[in-house]
Amino acid sequence: MKRKRGETNKNTQPKDQKYMMESNVKDYYNSDNLRQNIETAFIKAGKPPVNLELRDLSPIDQLHTGGARASLDLFKKIHLSSDAVVLDAGCGIGGSARLLAQQVNCRVMGVDLAERFIEAATFLTRCTRLDHMVTFQQGSILDLPFEDHTFDAVLCQHILMNIEDKSKAVKEFFRVLKPEGKLLLHEITRGDHDRLLFPVPWAGKADISFLETWESLSALFERQGFDIRFSSNETRAAWGWWEKVKAVSQKKGPQPNFIGPGLIFGKNASSFGNNMHTNFKKNAICLMEAVLEKS
Ligand SMILES: C[S@@+](CC[C@H](N)C(=O)[O-])C[C@H]1O[C@@H](n2cnc3c(N)ncnc32)[C@H](O)[C@@H]1O
Numbered sequence: 001m002k003r004k005r006g007e008t009n010k011n012t013q014p015k016d017q018k019y020m021m022e023s024n025v026k027d028y029y030n031s032d033n034l035r036q037n038i039e040t041a042f043i044k045a046g047k048p049p050v051n052l053e054l055r056d057l058s059p060i061d062q063l064h065t066g067g068a069r070a071s072l073d074l075f076k077k078i079h080l081s082s083d084a085v086v087l088d089a090g091c092g093i094g095g096s097a098r099l100l101a102q103q104v105n106c107r108v109m110g111v112d113l114a115e116r117f118i119e120a121a122t123f124l125t126r127c128t129r130l131d132h133m134v135t136f137q138q139g140s141i142l143d144l145p146f147e148d149h150t151f152d153a154v155l156c157q158h159i160l161m162n163i164e165d166k167s168k169a170v171k172e173f174f175r176v177l178k179p180e181g182k183l184l185l186h187e188i189t190r191g192d193h194d195r196l197l198f199p200v201p202w203a204g205k206a207d208i209s210f211l212e213t214w215e216s217l218s219a220l221f222e223r224q225g226f227d228i229r230f231s232s233n234e235t236r237a238a239w240g241w242w243e244k245v246k247a248v249s250q251k252k253g254p255q256p257n258f259i260g261p262g263l264i265f266g267k268n269a270s271s272f273g274n275n276m277h278t279n280f281k282k283n284a285i286c287l288m289e290a291v292l293e294k295s
Contacts, residue, residue, distance in 0.1 A: 022113060022140060025162045025208050029114040031266060035123045041259050049127045054098055057124055059260050061095030063201060064158040064186060065238045065276070065287055071096045071157070071186075072103070077230060077291050078182045080104045084152040087111065087176060089141045089169075090159030093264065094121030094134065100155065101133040109151075110136040111144065142168045149178045157186040161202045164210045166217070170224045174294055183226060183292040189214045191235075191283035197275040199268040201261075214288050221292055231290040238287035239280035246273030 031037075038060070042049040047056060058068050066073075080086065082105040088097040091110030101108045112118055121136045139145045141156075142165060154173050163169050173183055188202075190211035203209040212220075218228055249270060261269040279285045 026113050030116040034116040035119045052127045061093050063092040066241050071099050074186050082106050087151045087154045089156050093117050097134050098130050108134045111139045144172045144176050146176045148175050150176050153182045155184045160187050174224050177294045181294045185290040189286045189288050191286050193282050193284040196284045197278050225295050226292040227295050229291045229293050234287040242277040246277045249273045
């Protein structure tokens with residue numbers, strides 16, 4: 001029987017708590033036939049998915065606040081040369097990995113828990129002719145499938161909200177970075193208001209949402225041996241960005257074959273604009289950007 005989006009497969013759930021949590025997160029993001037659905041939507045919109053440009057994908061492939069603009073601003077905060085190798089940790093369908101490879105002309109590897117996202121990421125990267133620079137594999141940031149000291153930089157954009165055992169992820173980032181390697185963070189953190197409106201892009205309900213304050217998150221990174229080179233609270237800009245998303249979604253209403261977040265997140269996506277705007281505005285969540293260095 002087909003599982004609905006976000007429904008947990010109770011029969012195959014391993015007993016171990018850690019794997020159970022990962023399995024719930026994976027079930028939330030995985031949706032059947034995602035790659036095919038994307039291809040069909042592009043064909044129906046009169047844009048067969050061959051020889052696409054990155055801007056054609058921007059309504060669906062940047063699964064974070066601020067879209068492609070936020071990613072570009074983040075990349076500018078460090079210097080990367082064309083011989084750099086970068087990990088996009090929790091890459092989603094690969095939007096930032098492709099953008100970074102195109103900007104810097106460097107190699108990017110993406111890892112994500114959700115197999116359906118990896119299939120879509122691989123497909124879209126071929127459609128945009130970047131597959132010689134950008135590759136993807138399924139895996140967890142809690143147990144990265146790479147040798148120590150592999151990467152010049154790790155990109156971590158809107159992932160930690162789904163990670164309960166953050167210290168494990170932080171250790172893994174530290175392990176796979178080369179000495180003086182950079183960690184680029186673009187993360188949602190906990191604000192000082194308790195009540196979060198769901199659904200939000202990373203969770204349909206509270207069971208897979210694990211927010212921390214920036215104070216405790218940054219302390220965790222520092223304990224691991226990272227130096228915080230730069231940090232900025234971008235909450236006000238995030239609130240403004242979601243205000244625009246909310247206005248657009250209220251104006252448009254339901255649209256068949258629409259190339260937008262609904263393709264990736266299903267019907268939950270129609271509530272994101274309102275909920276994220278409210279969550280930022282009442283300070284239930286904050287948006288942080290930071291550059292950390294492995295000392
Ligand atoms: C909100 S999306 C952000 C995707 C991407 N970083 C972006 O900004 O477009 C969160 C992503 O984290 C992935 N994820 C969650 N837990 C993970 C884990 N333990 N290991 C790898 N990926 C994970 C999800 O599958 C999902 O693709």
